[in-house]
Amino acid sequence: MTISDPARPARILVVFGTRPEAIKLFPVIHALKADPRFECVVCVSAQHRQMLDQVLEIAGIVPDHDLDVMQPDQSLDALTARLLTGLGQVMDAARPDRVMVQGDTATAMAGGLAAYYRKLPVDHVEAGLRSYNIFHPWPEEVNRKIIGSLASLHFAPTTTAEAALLKENVEPARVHVTGNTVIDALHWVTGEIERRPQLATGLAELETRFAGKRVVGVTSHRRENFGEGMEQIATAIRRIAERPDTAVIFPVHLNPNVRKVMNARLSGLDNVALIEPLDYPHFARLLSLCEIMLTDSGGVQEEAPALGKPVLVMRETTERPEGVAAGTAKLVGTDAARIVSEISILLDDTESYEAMARAHNPFGDGEAARRIVELLGHEIGI
Structure with a gap:
């Protein structure tokens, strides 16, 4: 045309x-x-x-x-x-x-x-x-x-x-x-952070607080997980945070269906930081410092593997099966016991972790x- x-x-x-x-x-x-x-x-x-x-x-x-x-x-x-x-x-x-x-x-x-x-x-x-x-x-x-x-x-x-x-x-x-243009965006913002480090210094306090711990990053906002799914996710995070070697950083979505559950179940835990949603440079920084991403998001399934971070997907299905096939992501649903089990495998089994971390990201070249x-x-x- x-x-x-x-x-x-x-x-x-x-x-x-x-x-x-x-x-x-x-x-x-x-x-x-x-x-x-x-x-x-x-x-x-x-x-x-x-x-x-x-x-x-x-x-x-x-x-x-x-x-x-x-x-x-x-x-x-x-x-x-x-x-x-x-x-x-x-x-x-x-x-x-x-x-x-x-x-x-x-x-x-x-x-x-x-x-x-x-x-x-x-x-x-x-x-x-x-x-x-x-x-x-x-x-x-x-x-x-x-x-x-x-x-x-x-x-x-x-x-x-x-x-x-x-x-x-x-x-x-x-x-x-x-x-996928998300890889273009990640490359761009990474370059901006290198040029302007002040863009992503807002997590410094948490980096100090959790120094020596293995950080799990969490995002959750899917409508189909509202209610029981969110309750199960919160239960899983509480159990993960019981590990003395592990910390959780969770930028909590603004939707009240997410906030009311997470604030009620996770506030005050020593190894859990419930923080406000991050701007893009700080989210890129979170991806860099975490070892594992636990998410029900779509984009995180693409972004985290670009930085070599395994993704556990808290959904029953994904429209991004390429990540699952490549080994960069794994579907774990919202059952608390399953989530804890899968994260524990990655934290405790170096071979399993490296297999996901080194898998080829199928989502683009920037x-x-x-x-x-x-x-x-x-x-x-x-």
């Missing part, structure tokens, strides 16, 4: 709203803004307000449009309605040539749908992830399938994601394996954003 006026740059509207989306899209935004063939317009929904703004500040991105959609205890249908109408209004005002979304959030799904309603091409970064269970992760599995059904270009991070799209009869010429921009230029014919 060519743009209507080849004398002007192609206007790309990049839509996102959460911290993980911001991390995975800022390398693409940087690449688009550096390329005179493109005019990059940024719209954020602020589906994550505070955590999103931290990434925007570090990456030096000022949104052109900010919907600020979040309200206390907002239902998914109310959020989706606000996103769909708000993003539609932005598209009508900005008049982009194409719309770019990333991943599987409500913002990405609504952005794709609003663009489709206007017959605008949709470019999907991190396309083709599938767990094949519409309730795990929920609602992300359906969100990304919706986007996949209407996208023009599918930027698949791996050959496994490419195969999933081809299995769904997506035209092969529409699918491109690029690697050149994904460059590939995406070149493919976009080829598609548009500029």
